[in-house]
Amino acid sequence: MDINLVNALPYEDFVNIFGNVVEKCPIITASVWSKRPFVSLPALEAAISEFIDSLPESGKEGILRCHPDLAGRDLQRGTLTLESREEQARAGLDSLNSAEASRMTRLNEEYKERFGFPFVICARMNDKANILRQLSERCQNERAVERARGIEEVKKICRLRLQGLVLTDAPNKL
Numbered sequence: 001m002d003i004n005l006v007n008a009l010p011y012e013d014f015v016n017i018f019g020n021v022v023e024k025c026p027i028i029t030a031s032v033w034s035k036r037p038f039v040s041l042p043a044l045e046a047a048i049s050e051f052i053d054s055l056p057e058s059g060k061e062g063i064l065r066c067h068p069d070l071a072g073r074d075l076q077r078g079t080l081t082l083e084s085r086e087e088q089a090r091a092g093l094d095s096l097n098s099a100e101a102s103r104m105t106r107l108n109e110e111y112k113e114r115f116g117f118p119f120v121i122c123a124r125m126n127d128k129a130n131i132l133r134q135l136s137e138r139c140q141n142e143r144a145v146e147r148a149r150g151i152e153e154v155k156k157i158c159r160l161r162l163q164g165l166v167l168t169d170a171p172n173k174l
């Protein structure tokens, strides 16, 4: 699907296709629709990024809270979104051994306890060993640092999800 097709989409189709490029935050997609036509995919990505950057700290933390834990309850219960399930599986998070799983659970809880939002990382750009290492290291950061870092990761996840929808002939969800 090329950018001209994207620009021609009625609102409902636009949100149906792009509504989860930021996990469980269709409001972002609903908002940037009014910025069309987009000259390119990067321009659509930039509009999403600008919306996120314009949010107050509480809004940014809200976006982070919309993300499922890595190898968490949603993965165990099979209630992850399609995108998250694919991303987490690709990083090997659906095949942790018991020691890795309990370490991930403990560190995720410790992180959430400290910051009030979950640890977010772009799973497709990392493997399980690196994710565990980053989770352990980032637990030591300050809240403001982690809020910014988590939003950076959200933007990476969004970029990869957008590319998967626009650059390839990904079957439309229409």
Ligand SMILES: NC(=O)NC1=NC(=O)NC1=O
Residues within 6 Å of the ligand: 067, 068, 069, 070, 083, 084, 085, 087, 088, 118, 119, 120, 121, 122, 123, 124, 157
């Ligand atoms: N907490 C998270 O980082 N979740 C996720 N990162 C991804 O790349 N996909 C997810 O579901």
